[in-house]
Each structure stands twice: as C-alpha cells, then as structure tokens.
Amino acid sequence: MKVVVTGAAGYIGASTVELLLGDGHQVIGIDSLMHGGQSLIHLADHERLHFVKADVRDADAVRPWLQGADAVVHLAAIVGDPACRMDPDHTRAVNYDASVNLHAWAVEAGIQRFIFASTCSNYGKMEGDGFVNEDSPLRPVSLYAETKVAFEKYLFAHSTTETTAVVLRFSTVYGHSPRTRFDLTVNEFTKDIAMGRTLEIFGEQFWRPYCHVRDLARAVHAGLTYDLGSLTADVFNVGDTSENYTKKMIVEAILDRFPGASVSYVPKNEDPRDYRVNFDKIRDLMGFRITRTVPQGVEEIARLIEFGLIEDTEDQQFYNIPPPSYDEKPAREDRGPARRVARARQRRRVS
C-alpha cells in the first residue's frame, strides 16, 4: 500500500513509519519537524520512503502527495495538555481545522482509508469503579481532548464508503522510539529513578491505560486493512485491559527494577482524568494483542539510561513543552518535568 503518514517524525510516527516500511509499504511521511528530524535520519535513504517537510495546514504542500495513496494515517497534532494550553488558537488550527481539511483532501483524492490518532483521555473521569469502553460517554477535560473529540465527531459525520475512517483511541504511550519522549509517565518516572533522582508523585491513586509505542504502531498497521463491513467509520480503544495502572502501580513496577529508590507521594484528591479502559473490541474484531507490558517498557528505558546511550535526557528534543523561564510558574501538573529541565539548564549554566 501507499500510505501517507502525518506526524511521521513524532514519537509514534517514527515507529509507525519503521513498521510500515518493514512490512513492504510505500510511505510518504509529512511533518513540520517541530521537534526536529533526528528520528527519521536512519530511514532517509530507504527506497520506499519519501519525506516532505511541511505543515499539514499547507494545502499546496500537502495535497499533491495524497494523489494515488491508499491510506492516510493522521498523527500530526499539538500533543498533550500543556503543549495545547500554550497557544489555544494554534492548537485548534492544527488539531481540528487542519484535520478537517486533510480529510476533505483525502476524500477528493479517493483515498480508501483514513486513520485518526485519538486518545483515551477523551473519557476524562469515569463514573464508578468499572471500565469505560468505546460506547461510554466522552468527557474531555482539556483543550487537547476537546479537539480530538470534535474531530472524531466530524469523521463519523463525514466518512463515506469510498473513504472509510478508523479512529484509534490510544492509551498513554511508553517505551523507546526513534523520537523517545521523556514527558510521559512511564518514561519520565523510569528515567528519573534510573538517574538517581527522588520521584515526587502527585495523585498516585488515579488510573490510566498504557501501551508500548511499537504496539500502537502495530494497531495502526492493523487498522489499514481492517474490514469495516457496512460501516463507514468505527472507533477502537488501543491497548490491553490488563494494562490499566495507577501511578502507584507504575512506581511499584519501577521499584521492582530499582529497589530502594527514593519516592515521595504528594496527596492530591482530584484529577479530572481518571479512567480504566476496556480493550475487548480491538482484540475481538481486529485480533489485536499487545506484545509488551509496562514492566518491559521500564526495563527498556532503564537500559537506555544505564548504558549511557542518551547523552542529555533534558534536551528539548525529548519534550513537547519548552522549559519554563525562571520567573514563570508552571501549572501544578506540569511542574515535574518542567522544573527538572529548568534545574538541568541551570546546572549546565553553572558548570
């Protein structure tokens, strides 16, 4: 297949491009390279990859590349609540308006499958102690999730039998990819403990599902050929029901690897996002099974740090928000990584 991947240089995008090329597909990668292009350098001479440095909002730059493609995998976005809060208008323009345009261009080009990267954080705070599934109400509690929910709705309203849509609600990602991120729970906590730092955990009791970055890429791959039957669009949570964790459970998995590491818990009674997700649908309909679990992701990140393979873990390329200036006070939930980056920058200046 010829597959156009937007956000190709991102954390999930670069893993997805690797997987699609490895499976014999032709890939057109599109990315504005907000976080640099390091992640695709090792693939630059691949004969079935063409990369286009472009903004997904730019019709002239993007539209021609859709001609003759079989599928679009739309990953490009402003990703995460803190990054989206930084410039709400830009966030809406990229995450919603550009997605609507891209979809219209895909329909116009006769593309058969449009895959959209959505998020389980659309569920917000679940009611009761059970699990949410694809039919549960969506309660977006951030601009990020609002834009994702809005475009999901758009896709369900505008998909056709000619251009069918698969919406993938990803779990929170972890693990190594050509663009590893250290601003996501499992990777951040493991990195900090592996570096001998004390972890400060806010709200250890709240639930979320987690999925390895390469398993998400496998779900995208499965979505390319999944037979929707009579539907024009369908939605799948991506992950595994056994991979729902509280922050405390994640810390315990890390402490199994680093016994005696220093952790302090800061009580926090309210988190607007607290959800346990059921993943039966993707397992039963697509036959999707994860190949890695959180403890394996912990091991993977621990080794990256212990082997010294990443020279500067505080480098901006690993984060979706810039470090705060010294007089700027980040929101409470953003303080962890931001403060550490600030400290690291300070250390470098001093030395």
Ligand SMILES: NC(=O)c1ccc[n+]([C@@H]2O[C@H](COP(=O)([O-])OP(=O)(O)OC[C@H]3O[C@@H](n4cnc5c(N)ncnc54)[C@H](O)[C@@H]3O)[C@@H](O)[C@H]2O)c1
């Ligand atoms: N990481 C997660 O835990 C997670 C969870 C659920 C859903 N998702 C979704 O998966 C997708 C990929 O996330 P990620 O973690 O790889 O994020 P990422 O920030 O690493 O990648 C996003 C990529 O999109 C590109 N991009 C941003 N704006 C662009 C624009 N205007 N034009 C072209 N390219 C642009 C960036 O340069 C970046 O390479 C996103 O849609 C995200 O919302 C991620």
